[in-house]
Amino acid sequence: MSIIDRIIMKNNLLNSALLFCLLILASCDQGFEELNKDPNAVTAEQFNPSFLLTTAQLRSAHGDHNTSLYYGTCFVQQMASLSNVGIFDYHGDKYVYHKGNNEQLWNATYGSASESRPAKLIEDILVQTEEDPDFNNLHQMARIWRTIIYHRLTDMYGDIPYFESSRGYYEQIFKPKYDAQKEIYLDMLSELEDAVSKLDASKENFAAADIAYDGDIAKWKKLGNSMMLRLGMRLSKVEPSTSEAWVKKAVAGGVFTDNEDNLLISGTDATGTSAALANGMSWTISVGTRSPGKIAATFFNYLSDHNDPRLKYTVAVYTDPTDVSTKNTDPSVQKGLPNGLDRQTLEADPSYNPNSPGQEHQYSGVNRSVYAKLDGPRMFITYAEVQYMMAEAAVRGWISGDAASYYESGVTGAMKMLNQYDASAVITDQEIAEYLQAHPFVGAANTVAALEQINTQYWAATFLNGYEAFSNVRRSGYPVLTPINYPDNETGGLFPGRLRYPDNEPVLNAENYNAAVSRQGADNYITKVWWDVAN
The missing domain is CATH 1.25.40.390 (Serine Threonine Protein Phosphatase 5, Tetratricopeptide repeat)
Structure with a gap:
């Protein structure tokens, strides 16, 4: 056989082999996609987002x-x-x-x-x-x-x-x-x-x-x-003009109308077995801290000076920070801790009583049975806040309606809201009426005083919502706080x-x-x- 004949025969064999492979691949292709699917993968049809x-x-x-x-x-x-x-x-x-x-x-x-x-x-x-x-x-x-x-x-x-x-x-x-x-x-x-x-x-x-x-x-x-x-x-x-436009849109669209609209997420583990399922804020206040935080004197004094009915549900003295049975809610022993002190500088502060047990434990902490329940709510945005914002918008002339009515609804909503933290925290209509009579709205005509009053109440209503309280204090400038220089x-x-x-x-x-x-x-x-x- 000549060299040419051998080359031709070799090419024919190669072509036949190539054709055979192509036929095999074609026949396999029909099941290839299924073979390469992960049987454990979750598809869009199977998973509900x-x-x-x-x-x-x-x-x-x-x-x-x-x-x-x-x-x-x-x-x-x-x-x-x-x-x-x-x-x-x-x-x-x-x-x-x-x-x-x-x-x-x-x-x-x-x-x-x-x-x-x-x-x-x-x-x-x-x-x-x-x-x-x-x-x-x-x-x-x-x-x-x-x-x-x-x-x-x-x-x-x-x-x-x-x-x-x-x-x-x-x-x-x-x-x-x-x-x-x-x-x-x-x-x-x-x-x-x-x-x-x-x-x-x-x-x-x-x-x-x-x-x-x-x-x-x-x-x-x-x-x-x-x-x-x-x-x-x-x-x-x-950007006041941009602010006004969006405020008008929001109010026209329909905002919160009562406390049932409040956005809150509650913990799902009242026992504290799982920190991940308990209210994280409550966990920190009542379980997870080595050095318990206290109610600041600024906040305590505001509630106390205004004879605010929320005070009785907000504060308590715990002589033993790890034992809730040591809680004392007697108003005569309640006081706020001034900001900016440590264990050395405290003893020179006029608020300190050297005859009281402990140091910080003579000061009022958060009332855990109301605000620190492990299955209690964490507030994101509330009806009270909405009413105060509408009161401010009315003072600014951005929306219609009576600023005083919005303000009073804000106070009412903020006080009634405590009942969502715990069923025992009930502030009566009579208590709210007496508070509003003693501290009436200053009037929209006095813009500066009105904005201060509204936003100071907003600060009180956002207790323990540190993000919103900090943001609104920066935005509004109220309440006027004395900075700390530790x-x-x-x-x-x-x-x-x-x-x-x-x-x-x-x-x-x-x-x-x-x-x-x-x-x-x-x-x-x-x-x-x-x-x-x-x-």
Whole structure:
């Protein structure tokens, strides 16, 4: 056989083998897709994304509470402590820095690659429901909840990752840019407006997954508009005309009308067996602290001087901080702890009684049977706050209605709200009437005095909601608080403007972190957020 014949024969054999392989592959292709499916994978058809809403709501109420309690409530002098140098707790009492609690809200919101935090859970809902009309209401609920998550985060830190947040899985964005707070606020307001308009009571309401409102679409609409009112009012100084426009939209759309509309999430473990399922704030106040915080003298004196009926349910003296049976609610032994003291400087303070047992334990703490129940509620936004904001809007001439009526409704709502913490905390209509008679609204004509009165009451109504209390004090300027100048504090004795970014951000997300600092200002407690401007 010639060489040419051998080459031809070899090529024919190769061609035959190639053809055989192609036929085999073609025959296998029909089952290839099924063979390569993971039998344990969850498909969109099998998984109901409404389950994510339950977890997002629960985790929005648990896991971030130390930032609110240790910083927010202390900044605004609702709470105080003798802890020093930021070693233990209640660091905002002296404007000192503690890495873990300074960063807790940030970490509890964004989480890590191995954690599903509220920001990621909500993003998952939005992506999975975006193009499915069967999940319309769930999608709109998630949009509203997203503003609840991000508005408190941006209020505490300023510019934050927002538009690119939690997009690592979907768009491989692992170093999200920090967005300017103005852009974040304008987007949140637009999101609220659009989401409320698209909620539809005729469609599936996902009641089983909604631990806030049991799928009540009317309440979700009021929540969206009430949040719009809060965010709109936040701009009252930096952009008054924009603020006015959004406040008008919110009120026209329909906001909270009574305490049954309050947004609250309760703990689900009254025994304390699981800290993750208990009310985190209550856990910290009644179980988890080594150095219990006390009611600040500023807050105590305001309630006491006004003969406020809330005082009897708010304070108690515990001579043994680990034993609730040592509670004493006798008004004659109650007093608030001045902010800015430690165990050394306390003894020189006029409030200190050297003949009383202990040091801080002679001062009033939070009444745990009302405010620190492990299955008790954590308030996010309330009817009382809404009424006070409407009172301010009426004083400013932005909405119609009687500012005095809104103010009185706010006082009534704030006092009646204690019953949602515990059934025993009942303030009667007669007590409220007597309080309002003794402390009537000063009148809308006296704008400065009216705004001070309204926003001081707002401060009292947001007791233990450190995020909102701190934000509204910065926005309104009321109540007027005397700043603390404890040695080596973070502000040099100036009232704080924000918290610092987490320590690892300059390393893990350096370019975007640096851009935010360049735009916003130094990463410290003195720099103010965008909407916090002088009168």
